[in-house]
Amino acid sequence: xxxxxxxxxxxxxxxxxxxxxxxxxxxxxxxxxxxxxxxxxxxxxxxxxxxxxxxxxxxxxxxxxxxxxxxxxxxxxxxxxxxxxxxxx
Amino acid sequence: xxxxxxxxxxxxxxxxxxxxxxxxxxxxxxxxxxxxxxxxxxxxxxxxxxxxxxxxxxxxxxxxxxxxxxxxxxxxxxxxxxxxxxxxx
Numbered sequence: 001x002x003x004x005x006x007x008x009x010x011x012x013x014x015x016x017x018x019x020x021x022x023x024x025x026x027x028x029x030x031x032x033x034x035x036x037x038x039x040x041x042x043x044x045x046x047x048x049x050x051x052x053x054x055x056x057x058x059x060x061x062x063x064x065x066x067x068x069x070x071x072x073x074x075x076x077x078x079x080x081x082x083x084x085x086x087x088x089x
Numbered sequence: 090x091x092x093x094x095x096x097x098x099x100x101x102x103x104x105x106x107x108x109x110x111x112x113x114x115x116x117x118x119x120x121x122x123x124x125x126x127x128x129x130x131x132x133x134x135x136x137x138x139x140x141x142x143x144x145x146x147x148x149x150x151x152x153x154x155x156x157x158x159x160x161x162x163x164x165x166x167x168x169x170x171x172x173x174x175x176x177x178x
């Protein structure tokens with residue numbers, strides 16, 4: 001069975017985010033005065049074979065630790081896992 | 090009132106995603122053979138003042154159109170809006 005997992009990799013709150021500051025300033029310059037802060041992270045969508053949702057979540061958590069996040073400065077969280085429709089046979 | 094909105098900006102499905110291909114190949118090389126595909130996008134967290142959740146969603150949708158996404162190659166969606174706890178006064 002195939003699953004699609006969505007992972008968000010974000011800088012830890014204590015880490016400075018210059019890209020976010022630039023986006024914040026850009027939004028303010030466009031007239032969005034109510035913007036206090038912006039943090040920019042990565043959204044990674046992974047299509048993966050797994051026997052069950054639990055197996056899929058375990059595999060994706062392991063991918064985060066081994067490749068997707070830099071544990072010194074980033075946090076990763078799985079925000080969703082959905083089963084893909086099977087192709088008709 | 091302050092809200093935190095989460096936006097995901099992704100390449101449209103028809104647009105080639107070389108970064109995703111590199112991550113896919115990296116995961117396979119690490120032994121995750123079941124990975125079929127990876128798409129890498131941006132996750133943007135915006136802290137913004139708004140009178141209500143609906144006003145906040147409208148403002149963030151407008152930010153997406155004016156700055157956050159490139160309408161030629163990217164789609165944007167708001168994946169969540171939450172109210173921030175008010176600071177004690």
